Amino acid sequence: MTHQSYFENYIISNSKLDLNKKRFLPKILVFEVVKIQKFLIERYYAKYEFSTPFMLSSSDAESFTVDEILGLDGEQNKERNLKALLKFRLSYTESQGDPLLREEIAKLYSNLKKEQIMVFTGAEEGIFTFMNGILSENDHIIVQFPCYQSSYAIAKANRIDIDFWEMNEEANWKPDITKLKSLVRENTRAIIINTPNNPTGYNFTEAELDHIIDICRKNDLILFSDEVYRLGEYSNQTRLQNAADLYENAISLGVLSKPIGLPGLRIGWIAAQNPELLNKLQIMKDYTTICNSGPSEFLATIALRNVDTLIKRNLDIIQKNLGLLTDFFNKYSQLFQWTKPEAGTIGFVKIFFSDDVDGFCLDLIEKKGVLLLPSTTYNYGTQHFRIGFGRKNFPTALSLFEEYVVENLL
Numbered sequence: 001m002t003h004q005s006y007f008e009n010y011i012i013s014n015s016k017l018d019l020n021k022k023r024f025l026p027k028i029l030v031f032e033v034v035k036i037q038k039f040l041i042e043r044y045y046a047k048y049e050f051s052t053p054f055m056l057s058s059s060d061a062e063s064f065t066v067d068e069i070l071g072l073d074g075e076q077n078k079e080r081n082l083k084a085l086l087k088f089r090l091s092y093t094e095s096q097g098d099p100l101l102r103e104e105i106a107k108l109y110s111n112l113k114k115e116q117i118m119v120f121t122g123a124e125e126g127i128f129t130f131m132n133g134i135l136s137e138n139d140h141i142i143v144q145f146p147c148y149q150s151s152y153a154i155a156k157a158n159r160i161d162i163d164f165w166e167m168n169e170e171a172n173w174k175p176d177i178t179k180l181k182s183l184v185r186e187n188t189r190a191i192i193i194n195t196p197n198n199p200t201g202y203n204f205t206e207a208e209l210d211h212i213i214d215i216c217r218k219n220d221l222i223l224f225s226d227e228v229y230r231l232g233e234y235s236n237q238t239r240l241q242n243a244a245d246l247y248e249n250a251i252s253l254g255v256l257s258k259p260i261g262l263p264g265l266r267i268g269w270i271a272a273q274n275p276e277l278l279n280k281l282q283i284m285k286d287y288t289t290i291c292n293s294g295p296s297e298f299l300a301t302i303a304l305r306n307v308d309t310l311i312k313r314n315l316d317i318i319q320k321n322l323g324l325l326t327d328f329f330n331k332y333s334q335l336f337q338w339t340k341p342e343a344g345t346i347g348f349v350k351i352f353f354s355d356d357v358d359g360f361c362l363d364l365i366e367k368k369g370v371l372l373l374p375s376t377t378y379n380y381g382t383q384h385f386r387i388g389f390g391r392k393n394f395p396t397a398l399s400l401f402e403e404y405v406v407e408n409l410l
C-alpha cells in the first residue's frame with residue numbers, strides 16, 4: 001500500500017462518513033477499508049485471564065520474581081545486583097539493545113556475534129517490525145498453520161498475499177514438505193515458520209528444517225523462524241540449531257517469555273546474519289519503541305547469564321505436569337484426541353463430545369473457574385482447545401478440569 005492510500009484508508013476508516021455518501025467522494029478517495037484484524041487470543045484473554053482463578057492454557061512457564069533474578073549470580077552477588085538496579089539511570093538506551101545483553105543473547109547461537117542481534121520489546125515487536133519493515137505490498141508469504149495470529153494478520157493488513165501451509169493433525173502435525181514447495185510463487189518473499197510450534201507443540205526434525213532452508217535458498221527467500229519456545233525441548237536431542245545459524249537469509253526470533261518464564265520483562269530479540277535485513281529492522285524500530293526498557297535489559301542480562309538454571313527449574317515443572325496430563329488424556333481418550341507435544345508449554349487437543357468448543361470453554365470457566373483457550377481464537381474451527389502445562393498450580397487446575405469432565409461429560 002502506498003503511503004497515500006494508507007492515509008486515505010485511515011481517514012475513511014476513522015471518519016463518521018455515512019457509507020452512502022462515500023460514493024460522492026472523488027474517486028481516488030474510495031478505497032476498500034483496510035483494518036488490522038482483532039488479535040483473537042489477546043481479546044479472549046483480556047476478557048477472562050485476570051478474572052478466572054485457574055489459568056490452564058498459558059504459553060509462558062512459571063515466572064520468577066525480581067528478587068529471584070537478582071539472586072541468580074549467587075547470594076554473595078545479590079547485594080551488588082540490587083545496588084546496581086537501584087542506581088540504574090532511567091535514560092534512553094541503545095536502540096539495537098544493550099551490548100552486554102546482546103553478548104549474552106549471542107551465546108545462544110553458534111555462529112553469531114552481538115552485532116547480529118537486535119533486541120525488541122517482546123517477540124511481538126520483532127514480528128511487527130519484520131512484517132512492516134521488510135515485507136512490501138505485492139509480496140507473497142507462506143505461513144505455517146495453525147499459528148500465532150500475528151504471523152499473518154499484520155501482513156494481511158499490509159495487503160501482502162498469504163498462503164497457509166497447513167499441518168495435518170492426523171499425521172501428528174508433521175509437515176508436508178512437497179506441499180510447501182508447491183506453494184512457492186514468483187513473488188514469494190518469505191516463509192514463516194514456528195518451531196517448537198504454538199499451538200501444537202510440534203518441533204520440526206533436523207531433516208525437515210534442512211528441507212525448508214533448501215527451498216528458501218533455491219528460491220532466494222527469507223526464512224522467518226519464530227523460535228520463542230526453543231530451549232523448552234523435553235530432550236536435548238530434539239533441540240534444533242537456530243535457523244539464523246544455518247541460513248544466511250534467516251531471521252530467528254527469540255524471547256525470554258516462554259520456557260524461560262519472564263514475559264513481564266518484555267525482552268525479545270531477532271538474530272540474523274544478513275546486515276541488510278538487520279538494517280531494515282532498525283529503520284522500522286525507530287518508529288515503534290526506539291529502544292527497550294533499561295531495567296528490563298539489566299534483569300534480562302542476569303537472567304540469560306543463568307539461563308540453564310531458569311530452564312531447568314521450568315522443565316522440571318513442565319515434565320511433571322506433562323506426566324499428569326498424559327495420564328489424564330489416556331483415561332478420557334473417548335472424549336479427547338491428544339497429540340503429545342515435543343517441546344514447550346502448550347498442546348492442542350481435539351474434542352469428540354461437541355462441535356462448540358466456545359460453549360464448552362465458557363461452561364468450564366463458569367462451573368470450575370478454569371481457563372482453556374478455544375480454537376476459534378486461532379481461526380481453526382470449533383473442535384480444539386489449547387492447554388498449557390508450564391505453571392506450578394497446574395495439578396490443581398487439572399483436577400478441577402477433571403471434576404468438570406466427570407460431572408458433565410461422562
Ligand SMILES: Cc1ncc(COP(=O)(O)O)c(C=O)c1O
Pocket residue numbers: 059121122123124125148194198226228255257263268
Ligand atoms: C509463537 C509466538 N510468537 C511470538 C509470541 C509473542 O511473544 P511475546 O508475548 O513475548 O512478545 C508468542 C506469544 O504467545 C508466540 O506464541
